[in-house]
Amino acid sequence: MKNTSALKVLGVTALLAIAASSALAQGGGTLRIAYAAIQQLDPYKTASNDEIHAFSQVFDPLFILSREDFSPVPHAATSWENPDDLTWVFHLREGVYFQDGNDVFAEGEAREVTAEDWVYSINRFINESTAFAMGDIESVEALDRYTLQITTPEPDPFLMDGNRLARVVAIPHEAIEVLGEDGFAQRPFGSGPFKLTDFRPNQSLRFERNEDYWLPVQLDAVEFVFIPDPTVQTIALEADEIDVIPYLLNIDEADWLMENPDVELHGRGGSWRGLGFNLSTAPFDEFEVRDAISMAMDIDSAVAAVVEPFGFRAYGQVPDWTGFALDPELESYWTYDPEAAAAQLESVGFAKNANGIYERDGVPLSFSVKVVAGSPVRVLTILVTQLQAFGINAELLLQDTAVWADDLVAGNNTGLFFDFSYAGVTGLWSLFHSSNIGMSNTHFYSNPEVDAIFDEASYTVDFEARQELWHQAQRLIMADRAAIPLYFENGFSVVSSSVVDWVGPWAGLNLVTLENSTYKED
Numbered sequence: 001m002k003n004t005s006a007l008k009v010l011g012v013t014a015l016l017a018i019a020a021s022s023a024l025a026q027g028g029g030t031l032r033i034a035y036a037a038i039q040q041l042d043p044y045k046t047a048s049n050d051e052i053h054a055f056s057q058v059f060d061p062l063f064i065l066s067r068e069d070f071s072p073v074p075h076a077a078t079s080w081e082n083p084d085d086l087t088w089v090f091h092l093r094e095g096v097y098f099q100d101g102n103d104v105f106a107e108g109e110a111r112e113v114t115a116e117d118w119v120y121s122i123n124r125f126i127n128e129s130t131a132f133a134m135g136d137i138e139s140v141e142a143l144d145r146y147t148l149q150i151t152t153p154e155p156d157p158f159l160m161d162g163n164r165l166a167r168v169v170a171i172p173h174e175a176i177e178v179l180g181e182d183g184f185a186q187r188p189f190g191s192g193p194f195k196l197t198d199f200r201p202n203q204s205l206r207f208e209r210n211e212d213y214w215l216p217v218q219l220d221a222v223e224f225v226f227i228p229d230p231t232v233q234t235i236a237l238e239a240d241e242i243d244v245i246p247y248l249l250n251i252d253e254a255d256w257l258m259e260n261p262d263v264e265l266h267g268r269g270g271s272w273r274g275l276g277f278n279l280s281t282a283p284f285d286e287f288e289v290r291d292a293i294s295m296a297m298d299i300d301s302a303v304a305a306v307v308e309p310f311g312f313r314a315y316g317q318v319p320d321w322t323g324f325a326l327d328p329e330l331e332s333y334w335t336y337d338p339e340a341a342a343a344q345l346e347s348v349g350f351a352k353n354a355n356g357i358y359e360r361d362g363v364p365l366s367f368s369v370k371v372v373a374g375s376p377v378r379v380l381t382i383l384v385t386q387l388q389a390f391g392i393n394a395e396l397l398l399q400d401t402a403v404w405a406d407d408l409v410a411g412n413n414t415g416l417f418f419d420f421s422y423a424g425v426t427g428l429w430s431l432f433h434s435s436n437i438g439m440s441n442t443h444f445y446s447n448p449e450v451d452a453i454f455d456e457a458s459y460t461v462d463f464e465a466r467q468e469l470w471h472q473a474q475r476l477i478m479a480d481r482a483a484i485p486l487y488f489e490n491g492f493s494v495v496s497s498s499v500v501d502w503v504g505p506w507a508g509l510n511l512v513t514l515e516n517s518t519y520k521e522d
Helices: 013-024 048-053 117-127 175-186 230-238 251-256 287-295 299-306 328-333 338-347 375-390 402-410 427-430 447-459 464-477
Strands: 028-036 063-065 072-074 075-085 087-092 139-144 147-151 194-199 204-209 221-226 261-278 311-313 356-362 367-369 393-396 415-418 485-494
Touching: 028 048, 048 221, 072 075, 072 299, 087 117, 117 139, 117 175, 117 204, 194 221, 194 230, 204 287, 204 485, 230 251, 230 485, 251 261, 261 367, 261 375, 287 338, 287 427, 299 311, 299 375, 299 485, 328 464, 338 375, 367 375, 367 402, 375 393, 402 415, 427 447, 447 464, 464 485
Parallel strands: 028 221, 367 393, 367 415
Antiparallel strands: 063 072, 075 087, 087 147, 139 147, 194 204, 204 221, 261 415, 261 485, 311 485
8 A cells, every 4th residue: 555645756767678678579479368258348337357357458547556566657657746635647658549440540540649538538437437436536637738637625545546547548539439338348449559359249359469559569469268167267278278367266276276387376466255235135134134144154164165275264355465454353243153143033033934944924035146157156155055054045146257247236136145356455445335336336335434434534645544444444344244254365367388477467457568568488
């Protein structure tokens, strides 16, 4: 976590030297990346990691998050400063052009990206984003052709976080005007290192080198290969049918994959894994029901059986790789106590029927837990089996990632669900601030006291004070049983040993930056 005072001015001389040295060894080749579901490529209309990985090839952000420590480093912006606590001034790179040879810009008629394009792109993000939110912005202005200014109503230490400004990319307004929202989602173009050449949802997806990119691009092409089953993805990688699994969803495979000399595991951050409640859906709008479900499951045994040693039990949502410390107070909030769980259900009128299932007014306590493929299925299989033995008619419903994400955002038949895995600095705010209902707050959770703490923390520059506010909010959320934390999981990309200069995804999959330029060895 960086204080704004530590982000006064960032130059690029050293990074340019790194890029120049990387460009000396042209590798070429086509990088083949596995994915489970990609339906569209509008960067502001998705929470799906697969779709984020794909559209990252087409677009440029202002900055990326460093491969070393997640701090922001220059990309389309060469530097930035804070002349005061409310003002951010970004100096844009000259000579960055939108891609040509498309529906808007004919071959040889590319247009340079200017500060006005960033004003448009940031405002579109604020108005259209379905998954991420910017926080409070007072104004976005182009001071001149290459200078962008963002003003906030209060100091915002989170503006440069991976879930806020880092999610904004340069989009030409002509693309939306000519193609429309739906057309742009299927045929996007920006200023990125690769051009989209083929896209059929969940069938084929290919990008080819943008020869006019402002950095050397070593790969000839990037191909995304549709493999919905994460176990089959691993088999395909070992059979040399793909080169990369961007995020190892089967974390329990990490141990034996490390023994394979033909692949490498690249660790970077990780994920929070939890169960979320939709508090707008009966009977999950009752605390006693949520509390009973949390006490009816032996989460420790499930985590130990599937996840360890590549993850550990979570008692809250905030992981320590955010810079915030784990809160030791939270462990006392969660106990495995089936007798207390039964008492909670009975206190609100539930009783077991002849089949041993809790019911109330003739209606059994029955629900599906929506989940996506990977190790979470094995963890939740254990937990759902425990709920069934306890007397709750629960079952797993395995979904396509895009369908699962859409269902959670819409609250479509979600009572208890495998939760979004926002694991960055503002993940807690994204999941539980009431302003994010209809986007990332899929719990439909609204607590004015929590919102007030979040709002105060969002304007608190002092790190220790901000951490304490974050912990206060987290304690209230967990006390409300808005979600059940399960575990924190180490994040790994699994990459063929022929792939050079890979950096694991974080707020985007960056193959060509001032820090790295990925390629394949022959």
